[in-house]
Amino acid sequence: MAANSSNGEQQTTSKPPPLPSPLRFSKFFQSNMRILVTGGAGFIGSHLVDKLMENEKNEVIVVDNYFTGSKDNLRKWIGHPRFELIRHDVTEPLLVEVDQIYHLACPASPIFYKYNPVKTIKTNVIGTLNMLGLAKRVGARILLTSTSEVYGDPLIHPQPESYWGNVNPIGLLFVVGVRSCYDEGKRVAETLMFDYHRQHGIEIRIARIFNTYGPRMNIDDGRVVSNFIAQALRGEPLTVQKPGTQTRSFCYVSDMVDGLIRLMEGENTGPINIGNPGEFTMLELAETVKELINPDVEIKMVENTPDDPRQRKPDITKAKELLGWEPKVKLRDGLPFMEEDFRLRLGVSKKK
Numbered sequence: 001m002a003a004n005s006s007n008g009e010q011q012t013t014s015k016p017p018p019l020p021s022p023l024r025f026s027k028f029f030q031s032n033m034r035i036l037v038t039g040g041a042g043f044i045g046s047h048l049v050d051k052l053m054e055n056e057k058n059e060v061i062v063v064d065n066y067f068t069g070s071k072d073n074l075r076k077w078i079g080h081p082r083f084e085l086i087r088h089d090v091t092e093p094l095l096v097e098v099d100q101i102y103h104l105a106c107p108a109s110p111i112f113y114k115y116n117p118v119k120t121i122k123t124n125v126i127g128t129l130n131m132l133g134l135a136k137r138v139g140a141r142i143l144l145t146s147t148s149e150v151y152g153d154p155l156i157h158p159q160p161e162s163y164w165g166n167v168n169p170i171g172l173l174f175v176v177g178v179r180s181c182y183d184e185g186k187r188v189a190e191t192l193m194f195d196y197h198r199q200h201g202i203e204i205r206i207a208r209i210f211n212t213y214g215p216r217m218n219i220d221d222g223r224v225v226s227n228f229i230a231q232a233l234r235g236e237p238l239t240v241q242k243p244g245t246q247t248r249s250f251c252y253v254s255d256m257v258d259g260l261i262r263l264m265e266g267e268n269t270g271p272i273n274i275g276n277p278g279e280f281t282m283l284e285l286a287e288t289v290k291e292l293i294n295p296d297v298e299i300k301m302v303e304n305t306p307d308d309p310r311q312r313k314p315d316i317t318k319a320k321e322l323l324g325w326e327p328k329v330k331l332r333d334g335l336p337f338m339e340e341d342f343r344l345r346l347g348v349s350k351k352k
């Protein structure tokens, strides 16, 4: 059996894919698409669920252990006949009957994934194995949300999918809080996806997500956009980690969800970068937040964490060509949507 790779080359798999459930195509009994979203109570997952639920032919099952996610993000769907929420940790096997799996479960903010690094690796490795085992049993297509962190501290800029990355696999000796549990965990998860694809014919999709922001991020999530917005609204200094010249490219969450669904529905395995190529230094981001949200706050330089990537920007040529996707929301247009959500949750109204 042959499948297209992201490079447009043919890849051979040793086995034909497992047959999808006979019910997927049954005319009378079950005409809905049954979709599992792991990590669906989190930031990106809950926006993805909102979009999937708009289609009346979709039934959505969310599994989440609520480590960084919350039922609150899904409250409008609880009780809906096409929606089901299960408290479950993906490091344990899961038996459900589904046609598609969006596998997002994994803490994404560095302060959370570094909190229990062994658990982060288990989530990425055992969790992805379990979801691949499920995909194999029921013949489901599975999409993994990988990350730009597979490129580590990149030596090529911007990063194309063909770049193998520059990741420190062990971090610094005796320094607590290194990134490798996440970066290497996601790299192994990608390897597992391709091995299941080649060995068992599983239909896989891999998205390499670049920094995404938007409403519903945890207020004390620790990621830079949520930190700056919360700090600006609380009237606290914006903490720019040194040197401040490091760059990131920020994608608004609705663009991200659109890209993930196109990837799942399309014919390409990936990996495909999904992100916004607009690149900003952290000082520029702080200046923008200050200007848009609170011109009175100060910008304070603080110590950084080990192995922080110095630059990051996606090459999205493939997403454009293969998915017909590119982001629509510019940073300056997306930040006010997030400000509005944070104002509501923090109880800070706009000055008249």
Ligand SMILES: NC(=O)c1ccc[n+]([C@@H]2O[C@H](COP(=O)([O-])OP(=O)(O)OC[C@H]3O[C@@H](n4cnc5c(N)ncnc54)[C@H](O)[C@@H]3O)[C@@H](O)[C@H]2O)c1
Residues within 6 Å of the ligand: 038, 039, 040, 041, 042, 043, 044, 045, 063, 064, 065, 066, 067, 068, 069, 070, 088, 089, 090, 091, 103, 104, 105, 106, 107, 108, 109, 123, 127, 145, 146, 147, 148, 208, 209, 210, 211, 212, 213
């Ligand atoms: N947001 C970004 O900028 C970004 C960038 C690159 C990749 N990603 C990837 O996208 C996915 C979602 O990220 P997010 O920003 O929504 O993060 P998030 O932390 O808001 O969501 C992750 C969800 O997974 C759940 N979870 C964690 N471990 C679990 C486990 N063992 N079992 C079951 N559920 C578990 C959490 O409770 C949470 O609801 C993650 O896989 C992340 O690695 C995100």
Ligand SMILES: O=C(O)[C@H]1O[C@H](OP(=O)(O)OP(=O)(O)OC[C@H]2O[C@@H](n3ccc(=O)[nH]c3=O)[C@H](O)[C@@H]2O)[C@H](O)[C@@H](O)[C@@H]1O
Residues within 6 Å of the ligand: 107, 108, 109, 110, 147, 148, 149, 209, 210, 211, 212, 222, 223, 224, 225, 227, 228, 239, 240, 241, 242, 246, 248, 282, 304, 305, 308, 309
């Ligand atoms: O897009 C990705 O692939 C990855 O991006 C983020 O990781 P990171 O870029 O380190 O995200 P932040 O914690 O938001 O940091 C971004 C930059 O802002 C800086 N920062 C962070 C927080 C802060 O208060 N101030 C500040 O200057 C950091 O030093 C870093 O240079 C995500 O959190 C990962 O889950 C994700 O996989």
